[in-house]
Amino acid sequence: MDADSTENNNGAESINVNRVHIYVLLSILMYIYCDSNSVTHPNVQPNNQLVLSHTPNRSELWISVVESKFRPTIGTVFSSLEARIEFYGKLHYSPVHEHNIGDSSSTIETIKRRDKISRIGCRAYVRFSLLNGLEGPAILNNFSEVHNHHLTSVCYRDLETIWKSLDMFHKQLILDNSKLKIGSGKTFRQVKELVHRYQNIGATLVDFKNFQRYVKCYIRKRDADLFLDRLKKLKATQNQFYFAYDVGACNCLTRVFWADSTSIRNYSFLGDAVSLDPTYGTNKYDMVFTPFTGVNHHRKSVFFAACLLLHEDDESFKWTFQHFLNAMGQKETQFLITDQCPSIKKASPSVFKQARHHYCMWHITQKITYKVGSALSKDSDFLTRFNAVV
Structure with missing residues (x-):
């Protein structure tokens, strides 16, 4: 019994060692993939670098290094909320977890994102003074670009919110394929073949499914009208x-x-x-x-x-x-x-x-067994005479 249990323990240790080797190998391959496959997005600078500094208590702080034209300047006026969001995306502060937005009287309203990363206490923020409501123009008052954590890896940037957006090409393709009974999954793979990689799609499979669901919810109460409109168009083209x-x-x-x-x-x-x-x-x-x-x-x-x-x-x-x-x-x-x-x-x-x-003869023959019984319904002479009558 001792020899068997020793042999079993050695086998279990061998299996665990093999699993560790496989895990290390997969980690190395993932690192190589992330380092060699950088994804380009029109609103994000792909060559951003990170500078690591330390606080007096030796805490790590991470700062994204970007070009001067993308760095915020105190006093910059933004015409709308969309302009502020667009500038924020170009700066590539995707891990920022708190937006401090204030009005011209310096009354500050804090809006926190519901994000798991915000629980680590990152203090990166941007602060605006609103001139005419949240949707109107605003002036940049202050900002902090210091993070207490490493930023997102390159190979995972396509999963961030600023990277995921369905443009008109994606939406039109989903609508056209849905008319051909092609689901969102096949449409997603079709776009992947067009752009060669999933990272270049600009959205995830969930985004494709969500948009198709939104379309179905929109036409749920108008499906009869759409059907009648289709018949009216056929009437207009065919006399x-x-x-x-x-x-x-x-x-x-x-x-x-x-x-x-x-x-x-x-x-x-x-x-x-x-x-x-x-x-x-x-x-x-x-x-x-x-x-x-x-x-x-x-x-x-x-x-x-x-x-x-x-x-x-x-x-x-x-x-x-x-x-x-x-x-x-x-x-x-x-x-x-x-x-x-x-x-x-x-x-x-x-x-x-x-x-x-x-x-219909088919409906009649289906009731032969029920009407005349199973024995007579299998009789060849009866079936011949029955078929001659029917």
Whole structure:
């Protein structure tokens, strides 16, 4: 037992030593990466250096060395809050944790950032005298550029707030890709391929996801208006395009019908038999998608029209059939093939005066086992005679 436990202890020590070696190796590689991959940002000077000094009690103080044109001058007037923020970003005082902003009467209001780094007591600050409110012009009164900690490493600068900003290119690309059902993750990787590295994107994946979420929140209550605007644009570009919609008591879209010029032309040649299948209810609005389809000479499905229905009742189907006839120039079909929905059976004769209503064969065959039993439904002679009748 002692020999086994000694061998196990040696193995555990070997594993721990290997882990230490791996950690040291990763630290060295990360240092080399941070030193060799500097990221350039338009608002930050990439060649900033740090000067280390000490207080009488041997505490370390860090000062960022920048060019004289980027160093603040007491008495400088800034026209707006945005101008002060822009100048502050160019100075690259990203680790500053306290902004002291005062008015012209020297009454000072302290605004502290909610940042974990501020807990170490860094005294770096800038102080302005406001001339006309927080958004108006201000004069630089005082500033301190001394930090009691090391500033952010170069390889982590792209994670700071002043580096992360979605420009119009990013936002437009997110919007265009969302129309193509491309999420923010793939869009983020696409931008990375364009700029060659993630550090050059200028934002993080979370920023991409947040912007896409903001867009969805903005259009949440306008999605029906956007859909109708799309149909109106199609109507303006296509002379034969037809659409109709109805709004319920709660000011919500309850039913929409549309048919384009190609579908209307297909119906004029292949509209002898029309199939209606209101069974597609897989959208987040719980509206039933009801397509009108037919079959061409190659036994391929042909699209005639479509509608979205909130309720599968008699009134909704009657409204749909009436607009279908209006779109097709009052030309009725000879055969209307549907499932065994009672509402369709009741609404179709009141609109289609000459069409013969038939049930879909697939729905009929699905009920054979339930109607005649499992034994008879598997009998080959019965199925042959049944198919001949159907």
